[in-house]
Amino acid sequence: MSFNELPGSDTTDDEGQLKRLLMTRYTVGQGGAITLEDEVKFETQINPSEFKHSHRVGYNTTSDMGAAKTEPKFAATEPEEVSFSIVLDDTGAVEDVPGQPSEVKSQIDLLSKVVYDYVNDAGEPPHVRLLWGTLIFFGRLRSMSTQYSLFKPNGDPLRAKIELSFVGASSSSKNRLVNQRASSNTMTRTATAQEGDTVASICAQECKDDSFERQAQVADANNLSSLTDLKAGDTLVIPPKSNDKASDFAAPQPLPTLPAAKGAPAAPARV
Structure with a gap:
């Protein structure tokens, strides 16, 4: 209006x-x-x-x-x-x-x-x-x-x-505009999870980077055991981006392969 x-x-x-x-x-x-x-x-x-x-x-x-x-x-x-x-x-x-x-x-x-x-x-x-x-x-x-x-x-x-x-x-959309001052990922800030949010969506909104490495950094900073189990209203610390800190989260690994029979191509193992 x-x-x-x-x-x-x-x-x-x-x-x-x-x-x-x-x-x-x-x-x-x-x-x-x-x-x-x-x-x-x-x-x-x-x-x-x-x-x-x-x-x-x-x-x-x-x-x-x-x-x-x-x-x-x-x-x-x-x-x-x-x-x-x-x-x-x-x-x-x-x-x-x-x-x-x-x-x-x-x-x-x-x-x-x-x-x-x-x-x-x-x-x-x-x-x-x-x-x-x-x-x-x-x-x-x-x-x-x-x-x-x-x-x-x-x-x-x-x-x-x-x-x-x-x-x-401020509304969440206005907060995101304010946080653009830190879009270079050189400052620690916070974000509030909305209904349906995951660590990936938070990283995409706040950091413009939803790579697994960035998700793992955010998860480590908040002692999260899951990248998807967030509740509406949860406040997450968004740490500065760093390529030096090792994460407790392991990157997804390719499926192992089973030895193939003679004359047959290798097939991925069932998990």
């Missing part, structure tokens, strides 16, 4: 971009395919006044005891993070969002359903897409903090400020 295809002209500007920040729950299927749950969404009454988008790079700074300072060595790029705060208001001073409740408590319940409440099938918090103007961010909630102010005589809140933080969630 592109910006120009977003429904609701009252929530988009002349260029089709969202006037209000929109949070939509989504699911990730096999192979990393994303499916938006358009009916499970939350649109802000008031846009954030500030928006923080962080990028981090991890380094290995481990050094031996007593050694001089060690030059930091690149380890991995860490997930991006986005954080901001929004205000919910039921005083009548701010226009309600069409199709959403006006009461602060009900708005918080809807927001929680989109970003926080556990998804039954997965048993974990949902994935969320953030969309606002030119921003598009796929991630999951890291933290949610609510501060209430202004109350009705019965104690119901009339206004609340909610601080939200999200961590980026």
Whole structure:
């Protein structure tokens, strides 16, 4: 879905971009395919006044005891993070969002359903897409903090400020693109097995090399006894390619031949 295809002209500007920040729950299927749950969404009454988008790079700074300072060595790029705060208001001073409740408590319940409440099938918090103007961010909630102010005589809140933080969630296809930086096979990295994956398919996807020697290196690095017995969700270490390390896996050998009778060609032995 592109910006120009977003429904609701009252929530988009002349260029089709969202006037209000929109949070939509989504699911990730096999192979990393994303499916938006358009009916499970939350649109802000008031846009954030500030928006923080962080990028981090991890380094290995481990050094031996007593050694001089060690030059930091690149380890991995860490997930991006986005954080901001929004205000919910039921005083009548701010226009309600069409199709959403006006009461602060009900708005918080809807927001929680989109970003926080556990998804039954997965048993974990949902994935969320953030969309606002030119921003598009796929991630999951890291933290949610609510501060209430202004109350009705019965104690119901009339206004609340909610601080939200999200961590980026990449699909497997995006992870493979990121791993192309290591396509020279000079860096150790990891890969997550999908349903039906084998060591051969992992090597083909991540290393562009599914030779038996490369499969054996990956199997050795992960203490695998089989090249095909992988479970969905298993995380495999993909070691740097090396031609020096001997593998515990023996390369396939040709079938032995039985002595042939006089005048008859040799025949392969039955196994």
